[in-house]
Amino acid sequence: MSEDFPLTIGQLANQAGVHVQTLRYYENEGLLVPSARTAGGQRRYSRADCQRLHFIRHAREFGFSIEQIRELIDLAAQGNRSCAEIDAIARRHREDVRRRIRLLRELETELDRMVDECAGGRVTECRVLEVLGNHDLCRTDHGHAGESSEPT
Amino acid sequence: MSEDFPLTIGQLANQAGVHVQTLRYYENEGLLVPSARTAGGQRRYSRADCQRLHFIRHAREFGFSIEQIRELIDLAAQGNRSCAEIDAIARRHREDVRRRIRLLRELETELDRMVDECAGGRVTECRVLEVLGNHDLCRTDHGHAGESSEPT
DNA sequence: CTCTTACCTACAGTCACTGTAGGTTCAAGC
DNA sequence: GCTTGAACCTACAGTGACTGTAGGTAAGAG
CATH class of the missing domain: 1.10.1660.10 (Multidrug-efflux Transporter Regulator; Chain: A; Domain 2)
Structure with missing residues (x-):
């Protein structure tokens, strides 16, 4: 091997x-x-x-x-230094991950409402399209939850 | 306005x-x-x-x-059809969001362990670097949690 | 008629790769 | 030493959803 x-x-x-x-x-x-x-x-x-x-x-x-x-x-490569800077990079990254989780969970909530409320009739009465066409139907201000191009 | x-x-x-x-x-x-x-x-x-x-x-x-x-x-645009296909797109997307949340939470767990265990001494004894250099120190098989380029 | 602002097209850059084209090197078998 | 085929090389285009820039044109106010 x-x-x-x-x-x-x-x-x-x-x-x-x-x-x-x-x-x-x-x-x-x-x-x-x-x-x-x-x-x-x-x-x-x-x-x-x-x-x-x-x-x-x-x-x-x-x-x-x-x-x-x-x-x-x-x-x-600079083994003698304090590892504070390394920790800072890791902590910042953890904050970033947490923020992404928060945004995705808000998004999940909105998607749940959208999908669960759709009764499954014709396209003209589709709840999914209705919600997407009208921001007032959203409970949270999901603002920019799903669109940023940040990695998973 | x-x-x-x-x-x-x-x-x-x-x-x-x-x-x-x-x-x-x-x-x-x-x-x-x-x-x-x-x-x-x-x-x-x-x-x-x-x-x-x-x-x-x-x-x-x-x-x-x-x-x-x-x-x-x-x-x-085809108002007369069943909205099943629209619902399917929304449901698939919701599954995707849920999967991303799962992966990010595993990632958060590993980052927590890594960051919290670092005592903050010199670089040579930094826990962050130690974990990154040795996969055996991870509890979960975080495999591909953080690296895919999928949007938030 | 001039001036400024907003507009136009076309193209390069982002991130972390992935895929392709066209050519070269290596190691094995004869 | 020679041939063969796999693995290697460089260089460049493509991914997604934009963002930024260069160089030129249109619109509307004064």
């Missing part, structure tokens, strides 16, 4: 469960530059590169942005 | 609280084609156009995608 280091891009992608293009993208973004290349220009990833990728992937699963991960990696 | 119809793009944008470019984008997408243009080529929006925009904006606030809104408008 485990292969010898250094790994090719395909071996690393396979091991980490990401696409080859994703690794090239991370390199472009300066997150994961392979520690070597062959004479012919092919990427070779060391064990440290591999650990770094796992850190990046895990942080992505936690919903941190590429930019935040870049900051985390930069801060992590 | 209210202006006479037909409205210019700027007047309509102002009234609806969207950017002028957004209206041009909706036209490109076939969602809101103004019912007239001046001899010089400037857009003029009727009262019906205005109502349609409010429908679109409200649906966007509900988190429906442009594609879903296109379908809703198409279905709404």
Whole structure:
């Protein structure tokens, strides 16, 4: 299952469960530059590169942005400093997640009312269309709950 | 406050609280084609156009995608049909919202553990970095909670 | 008739990838 | 050493729902 280091891009992608293009993208973004290349220009990833990728992937699963991960990696490299800045990034992200949950729950409430009140007749008397056409039928000021393009 | 119809793009944008470019984008997408243009080529929006925009904006606030809104408008135009398809779109969307809430709550749990356990010392002993570097420290299989690029 | 404001089209940028085209390198088998 | 096929390379376009910009045109007031 485990292969010898250094790994090719395909071996690393396979091991980490990401696409080859994703690794090239991370390199472009300066997150994961392979520690070597062959004479012919092919990427070779060391064990440290591999650990770094796992850190990046895990942080992505936690919903941190590429930019935040870049900051985390930069801060992590200065082991002697206080970890206050790292904590601040994580706390800010948690606030963001909480805010998104709040907005989505308001949205769910409105969707529940809309869907449950529709008696299922003709289109002309559809409650869903009625609610969408008239903001006064909403209980909460759901304002901008669903439309922002923020990640889940 | 209210202006006479037909409205210019700027007047309509102002009234609806969207950017002028957004209206041009909706036209490109076939969602809101103004019912007239001046001899010089400037857009003029009727009262019906205005109502349609409010429908679109409200649906966007509900988190429906442009594609879903296109379908809703198409279905709404066939007033005599059963509204089952409209309900289905709304129900599917509600399921999606619920799934996103579930994933975000798992994420919040992990972030809570991570942030709360960090004692705030040096970077080298930072719990946040430790958790991100080692998936075994997670309680749940948060897998793909935070990384998908779905809208809030 | 001028001036300013608002409008026009067309295109690039956002985010975190994903997909494609067209060409090159590597490692294995002969 | 040579051939073959898989994996690799770069560069660029596309996703969704906008937002921002450049360079030019129309409308309406004075």
